[in-house]
Amino acid sequence: MATEYSDHVESADKQPRTARGLKTKRKLLDAAALEFGEKGFHEASITGITQRAGTALGSFYTYFDSKDELFSALVKDMSARVKSHAASAMTKWQDALEREKLALESFMNFAREHKEIYRIIDEAEFVDPDSYRAHYEATAARILERLKEGAKLGDLRNDLEEAHAWAIMGMNVFLGLRYGIWSEEKSSAEIADIAKDILARGISAK
Amino acid sequence: MATEYSDHVESADKQPRTARGLKTKRKLLDAAALEFGEKGFHEASITGITQRAGTALGSFYTYFDSKDELFSALVKDMSARVKSHAASAMTKWQDALEREKLALESFMNFAREHKEIYRIIDEAEFVDPDSYRAHYEATAARILERLKEGAKLGDLRNDLEEAHAWAIMGMNVFLGLRYGIWSEEKSSAEIADIAKDILARGISAK
Known part of the structure; x- marks a missing residue:
């Protein structure tokens, strides 16, 4: 490129x-x-x-130097802004599940205000694959760090690993696409509560 | 287009x-x-x-008629093949959570054999946005249908709705990307078990 x-x-x-x-x-x-x-x-x-x-x-x-360089800088910039937007919504004193809820709610609010974010990150898969991968790897690593902290505090199970972080990131990205970008029929908080509830107790009737 | x-x-x-x-x-x-x-x-x-x-x-x-038309036909074809690949792995007699596990495992195996699927579906966001949206809407609708069936059978909670289906789809897409396309360090079954476990009981320590 x-x-x-x-x-x-x-x-x-x-x-x-x-x-x-x-x-x-x-x-x-x-x-x-x-x-x-x-x-x-x-x-x-x-x-x-x-x-x-x-x-x-x-x-x-x-x-x-070039349009390519600006695009890469933009992907890194958006990635950093999503991160700091979420960080500003969380404090260490919250329960780990409440923190995950706030991370998603904050991400959805950011996406609603910056609807171009999906298109830009998604196009990075083709224009700048390294930045695309770096964005998701860094996001998953942040989630995993929070899960480990939550386990240490006794909020979360202590057998959580990288795959759990990727599962949560995937939930967040698709809920953000559906309810942040494609339609705003439900509030970010309402959607984030549903995700929190899945993480809290799953979807089983038992 | x-x-x-x-x-x-x-x-x-x-x-x-x-x-x-x-x-x-x-x-x-x-x-x-x-x-x-x-x-x-x-x-x-x-x-x-x-x-x-x-x-x-x-x-x-x-x-x-054109490269555009072939691309659209290909997105629909891949969407249909993922669907039938998953359907062939499931039976009505399985527990609803086991069915979700098999749906993900089957999707991951399909993605491993057809690694181009992510790039093609993802590029549809830019080349043929209607097919892109139709693919995810149809996939989420299928998941939601399974969740409703599972609730009817008493396996799943009966307050599950569209957002739960999108959350599960997002989990599956990102686990497939990380452990199906980018690396195969873990088996599809192992990853699908982790996802099933999240759906069965969440990640809380309580």
């Missing part, structure tokens, strides 16, 4: 050095989210992005 | 009328799965597909 002269890693000299620079880079990332979300990677253009951002074309190249 | 002269629906006169025709169409679908899976929709070519299928270019146009 990366061109001959870009190595897909943001070079140190491309990092903003001033508050104004940071703001411009943020504007470019936000504009890129809209442009990629609306048009998809292939149809999106650098000029489309700078126009949305209201910045000069030169500013783009101050921070990014 | 559909061109001016194709309406994205297979026209009746393009259906094979002979066993030989059916076999040719099957060959084209199997070749398309490999070509789209390997190259992605945009890079895939009709000649690449007919070469893999070992058929003449003319055969392609006997059954499909």
Whole structure:
């Protein structure tokens, strides 16, 4: 994906050095989210992005070498924002199942406000497979860490492993798609309660 | 996506009328799965597909109007094959949780044998969004039907609804990606047992 002269890693000299620079880079990332979300990677253009951002074309190249590099930076940025959005909803004092509920509720609210997130992460499977995989591996690792903490505190069973984290992540991603992106007929809290209830006692009648 | 002269629906006169025709169409679908899976929709070519299928270019146009139409037919075909693969693993006499286990195990085995399925279904989000949505809606509807049957038989709680089906589907899709496509370090049965156990009793210590 990366061109001959870009190595897909943001070079140190491309990092903003001033508050104004940071703001411009943020504007470019936000504009890129809209442009990629609306048009998809292939149809999106650098000029489309700078126009949305209201910045000069030169500013783009101050921070990014190529459309590919911007896309990768955007996937990492979205991944980091989902993470911090969820983190801000949780505290260490909550019961482990309540934390999982809040993580999903927070993710669904984020997805409702940033509906382009699914399209961008999903397109990364094709445009930047390493970032796609890194996003899900990091998310699953965070969930697993919470499950281990919950087991230590006595809230959760102590035989939980990576597959449990992937199962929870899958539940969250599909509930977010169905009830966050495709329709908002139910509140995020209502859906997150259903997921919490599955984790609390399963679906068996016994 | 559909061109001016194709309406994205297979026209009746393009259906094979002979066993030989059916076999040719099957060959084209199997070749398309490999070509789209390997190259992605945009890079895939009709000649690449007919070469893999070992058929003449003319055969392609006997059954499909365009690459778009073949792609849509392939998504529907894969969706139907996943369905019948799972159905063949289940009987009405199994406990409802055991049926969910077998559905996941069967899906994972199918995905291991047809690793291109994720890439093709996932690319449908961009190439043929209607088929993408139809695939997941149909899958969730099937799961929900099983949950309702399970409730009727007394195996499952009788307050299960659509969101439970989407949660289970999400679990299955992500467990299939992680342990069916990315690595086969654990058996499908082992992973399906973990999912069944979540559905049986949740992950709480209490």
